[in-house]
Amino acid sequence: MTVSIGTMRSNVAIVDLTAGKITYEDTPEDVVRKFIGGRGLNSAYLHRMLPKNVDPLSPANVMLIGTGALTGTGCPNSGRFNATAKSPESLRLGDANCGGFFAPKLRHSGIDRIILLGKAKGPVYLVVNDGKVHIEDASEYWGMDINETQIALNNDVDPTGDAICIGPAGENMVRFACIMTGVKNAAGRGGLGAVMGSKNVKAVIATGGDGLKIANPDSFLEYCEFLKDYLIDSSIIKVLGRVGTPLLYEVSNHLGAIRTRNSQDSSFESTLDAEEIHKHVSKMISCHSCVVHCRHRNVYDGEGPEYTTIGLLGANLGISDPEQVIHLNNLVNRLGLDVSSTGGVISWAMELYQKGIIDDSITGEPINFDDYDLVVRLINAISKREGFGDILADSSQAAEKLNDPEKKYLTAIKDLPQSDPHDCRYMKAFALGIATASRGADHLRSRGTLEVFNLPKELLLEIYGDEVVRDPTAYDTKELVVVAHENIYAVVDAMGICKFICHGFNSPKLLKYEHYSKLLETAFDAKFSEADLRDVARNIVDLERSFINREGVSRKDDTLPRRYFDEPLPHGTGKGERIDREKFREMLDRFYKLRGWSDDGIVPDERITELVSSWHAGGDA
Amino acid sequence: MRRIFTNHELCTGCRACTMACAISHFGIANESLGAIRILRNPFLEYEFQALCRICDEPECVAACMAVALTRDPETGQIKYIRERCVGCWMCVSVCPHQAVVQDEKAGKAILCDQCDGRDKPACVASCATKAIAFTE
Numbered sequence: 001m002t003v004s005i006g007t008m009r010s011n012v013a014i015v016d017l018t019a020g021k022i023t024y025e026d027t028p029e030d031v032v033r034k035f036i037g038g039r040g041l042n043s044a045y046l047h048r049m050l051p052k053n054v055d056p057l058s059p060a061n062v063m064l065i066g067t068g069a070l071t072g073t074g075c076p077n078s079g080r081f082n083a084t085a086k087s088p089e090s091l092r093l094g095d096a097n098c099g100g101f102f103a104p105k106l107r108h109s110g111i112d113r114i115i116l117l118g119k120a121k122g123p124v125y126l127v128v129n130d131g132k133v134h135i136e137d138a139s140e141y142w143g144m145d146i147n148e149t150q151i152a153l154n155n156d157v158d159p160t161g162d163a164i165c166i167g168p169a170g171e172n173m174v175r176f177a178c179i180m181t182g183v184k185n186a187a188g189r190g191g192l193g194a195v196m197g198s199k200n201v202k203a204v205i206a207t208g209g210d211g212l213k214i215a216n217p218d219s220f221l222e223y224c225e226f227l228k229d230y231l232i233d234s235s236i237i238k239v240l241g242r243v244g245t246p247l248l249y250e251v252s253n254h255l256g257a258i259r260t261r262n263s264q265d266s267s268f269e270s271t272l273d274a275e276e277i278h279k280h281v282s283k284m285i286s287c288h289s290c291v292v293h294c295r296h297r298n299v300y301d302g303e304g305p306e307y308t309t310i311g312l313l314g315a316n317l318g319i320s321d322p323e324q325v326i327h328l329n330n331l332v333n334r335l336g337l338d339v340s341s342t343g344g345v346i347s348w349a350m351e352l353y354q355k356g357i358i359d360d361s362i363t364g365e366p367i368n369f370d371d372y373d374l375v376v377r378l379i380n381a382i383s384k385r386e387g388f389g390d391i392l393a394d395s396s397q398a399a400e401k402l403n404d405p406e407k408k409y410l411t412a413i414k415d416l417p418q419s420d421p422h423d424c425r426y427m428k429a430f431a432l433g434i435a436t437a438s439r440g441a442d443h444l445r446s447r448g449t450l451e452v453f454n455l456p457k458e459l460l461l462e463i464y465g466d467e468v469v470r471d472p473t474a475y476d477t478k479e480l481v482v483v484a485h486e487n488i489y490a491v492v493d494a495m496g497i498c499k500f501i502c503h504g505f506n507s508p509k510l511l512k513y514e515h516y517s518k519l520l521e522t523a524f525d526a527k528f529s530e531a532d533l534r535d536v537a538r539n540i541v542d543l544e545r546s547f548i549n550r551e552g553v554s555r556k557d558d559t560l561p562r563r564y565f566d567e568p569l570p571h572g573t574g575k576g577e578r579i580d581r582e583k584f585r586e587m588l589d590r591f592y593k594l595r596g597w598s599d600d601g602i603v604p605d606e607r608i609t610e611l612v613s614s615w616h617a618g619g620d621a
Numbered sequence: 622m623r624r625i626f627t628n629h630e631l632c633t634g635c636r637a638c639t640m641a642c643a644i645s646h647f648g649i650a651n652e653s654l655g656a657i658r659i660l661r662n663p664f665l666e667y668e669f670q671a672l673c674r675i676c677d678e679p680e681c682v683a684a685c686m687a688v689a690l691t692r693d694p695e696t697g698q699i700k701y702i703r704e705r706c707v708g709c710w711m712c713v714s715v716c717p718h719q720a721v722v723q724d725e726k727a728g729k730a731i732l733c734d735q736c737d738g739r740d741k742p743a744c745v746a747s748c749a750t751k752a753i754a755f756t757e
Contacts, residue, residue: 073650074640074641074644099676105652108650108652147664150664151664208653209651210649210651211651211653211654212651213648213649214644214648214649217645220646221641221645225746225747231747284633286633286635287635288636289637289640291637291712291749292749293635293750297666604666
């Protein structure tokens, strides 16, 4: 079957903020066929447009807001976009995927992707309407928090519009500031809110437009209904819809693998179990077209918390009161901070203080674990870059100032603090996945957990294409697990669809390549076979790798926090487990071989040539 | 007569129903073209469905001077003839349920037709939480 994009629209608005000029173009079909949309096309544009070694907070950084191929079609869980730029936190790839309602509205408004270049003279916001982008003065909104900004924009521009915005943290260029939409949805990782702030862009609001033409309405709707019924019948979807991601807290805690007090411990209180959290929840709500409804509306004027929040702002800071954790969750969301890095950076400083590596002369006051009021003060200080908060606001880039230049006590990879509260010493595939993920320590790129479900060998063979070892503590064959998951997650991110309905993330029974293929066909008459989509996956992974290679990433960076190698897990099922350096090195060798990269983790030149057409060099496709 | 009923407590606000309605009637994925709307505000914390309730004494029919809206005396069903609509929005302003949608570009009202001819209305078929039902 010849790959065809059918009627799928893929356009770009290029906003030169310095000149105040906006141009529009269609993405060349050849490029869409290779990278399809969302994260894939964002990475292709970043690879094409960003020179190497650019300061991420300078006007030279390039920022993309890009919807997925199926975003806004109304198919299950199709409400997502990716924000992409060079990260001011990791100084490497910054890329974050976000749900909510903005992405479908952006697409319906007639624009599939926005590229922000340069820097506006003063605060601005963008209005997207009927396929056009307008730059407006945002002076009145500067200083507002996430909720205030969106409420004001809805009042002033269009009550039915949906916006993304930054809060005070983004304005002050905190290196782990988010881009947010709604109360809680965040393009959270890598400090992309700081990039928006560095460009003086407070918000983007989408409104109006003619929507997306669906090529085969009846068969598309029929297939969507089939998928919806199939998905809601799944036990994992049911439980996610009932209590959300906090269910994973108990799983990790049982394994003795919940990051506790900056990973000094691995077991914490049951007060943060899902059922305890749920006592503070008034309703479970959804992102656009979602069949899962995993998002909590809590009773303290906020949404959440996720498992990540419970772990990073709870156990990792030694805070066991669920109400306090939810208040912290709501605070970081209002200020526009990434919950993972906020928790990871504060816990890092707390351990440094505990060990006497830093003292009151830097911190200004004692900073100990299990001190809710202190954490509230620190979060506010970080968002305003005041006092010690100004140092913490630089995340991993503050290592020298925190007297930990080698980052011995920071749980981070490629300078990105680890997002998942799961301590990776127990599950070796998980460890390899976060060690090699393109944006740094991150579970959303390649988390493979199917092995813990003790699935039949035949099913594992079908999923991984070869026999894999079921023991989660084994090193052999784990490269197969990471590659399989990394590939399909790249595709689901390019589709603009949520990982919670994607095969492999929590279950082997959810949507696979063949399902995305049929959705593309019914929605747009686009022809991508399962094999074609597998090619797209490899294209995205290799291009992202090529991008970070260009920024200096190689084998030396595909590693784990020191503690994961040197200290065994103290509790639970995983007690005694750590990562063996030699076995990790061998696992990495096998991973590179499977990926077709060099022994040093570099994408070969001929593969880059294959991916990067003349379009990437600035010419036509 | 079967008709569409909604339960706002089960509604999670996802708008799959609105999308399905727009796609089934216009072939376009555009939530502003759905006859069923999800009125939601995450900051004021509500989400509920706005949909024609097939009033016994429909004010929209009484207000429609173009006779685009009529009531079937036998079934009670409200019939909408799009070609007759002149886009005066009187129906929009009098509807107590905010159930008439303005297609401003076309200058036409959009009103639920219960997916006349379909075994199951598109919105009902799309709902993952059974917040919309088609029943007696």
